[in-house]
Amino acid sequence: MGPHPAVAAIRLAVRRVLHDILNDHQGFPAQPAGAREDRTAERPPSPLVLVACSGGADSMALASALAFEAPKLGVRAGGVTVDHGLQPGSDLRADEVVLRLRGLGLDPVESVAVTVGRAGGPEAAARDARYAALDAAAERHGAAAVLLGHTRDDQAETVLLGLARGSGIRSLSGMAAVSGAGGRYRRPFLQLDRQTARKACMVQSLPVWDDPHNADPAYTRSRLRHEGLPALEKALGKGVVEALARTAQLSRDDADALDAWARQAEASVRDAAGLLECAKLYALPPAVRRRILRRAAIEAGAPAGALFARHIEEVDRLITGWRGQGAINLPGKVVAQRQGGRLVIRQG
């Protein structure tokens, strides 16, 4: 008898990603089980893949699937859990997660304690600290990839958060299946629903830890998870999560295409001195033009995170609604002004 369908689903998702990782790292050809003994000294060492595990159902399911699939492909599998130090006893919980990961056969496994700052709010600060710790762990161990347990439900939440921000299709495109330095982060469960991950843990008798933050209404994502999405499903039907996740993929493809178009168009709208020519910018589709303006503002020193759609709209009006208006102040002390048919964006 084969494994439970939920277990088969999580294993398949991880197997596909391991194949991608092996393909991307040409020096690491897939090796069938048993072939490792024949390895000669010149052969590259088998790659290490780490799972980032909170001890929650999604990442425990991920860890179990990695532990099962990795040896079959000649991949070493390890794990990292990050102790954010935000609740009393979080260090003990992290130790517990380490034991559970070792129990699955992962090696190396470590717990990393971080100090969470305040920048950008509690969720963003915890995320920044976590990714910094995961990056450092990946470097330290020379890992080929780090797996994250984000599911289709997480993706749907991310799309809704982007929609509420209202800053274009890039923010609707959610999380990428591959991201980070050199494509380090992989999200094998982006097409899988949270219920499947939870079920897979249950049928494998894997204990899971439910992060109290996930149910804390003080957090935007938690409100969305427990109130927003259920209300949407009630009003619009069960397919909402799947549709939002599909929207993310389609938006990502569109945003990538427009970014590429803007990069190509940029050269053609600059004069010999490298200044942006207003008439040529005017002729471009707004989506392409605004991307060029945004890139120019960032190049001049405006911090990307502080540059909002309304800033770019104002700069755009120097092109499309020109009536002799003065210079526009942007974040990072960057100033945009129109001079003799040219758009000058510089710090000063």
Ligand SMILES: Nc1ncnc2c1ncn2[C@@H]1O[C@H](COP(=O)(O)OP(=O)(O)OP(=O)(O)O)[C@@H](O)[C@H]1O
């Ligand atoms: N403390 C942590 N240590 C290591 N990795 C983490 C930690 N917290 C989150 N992650 C990674 O980020 C992913 C997304 O975490 P997040 O808390 O946003 O979602 P989640 O749905 O609660 O996931 P999980 O059920 O695995 O906790 C996790 O699946 C895991 O891979």
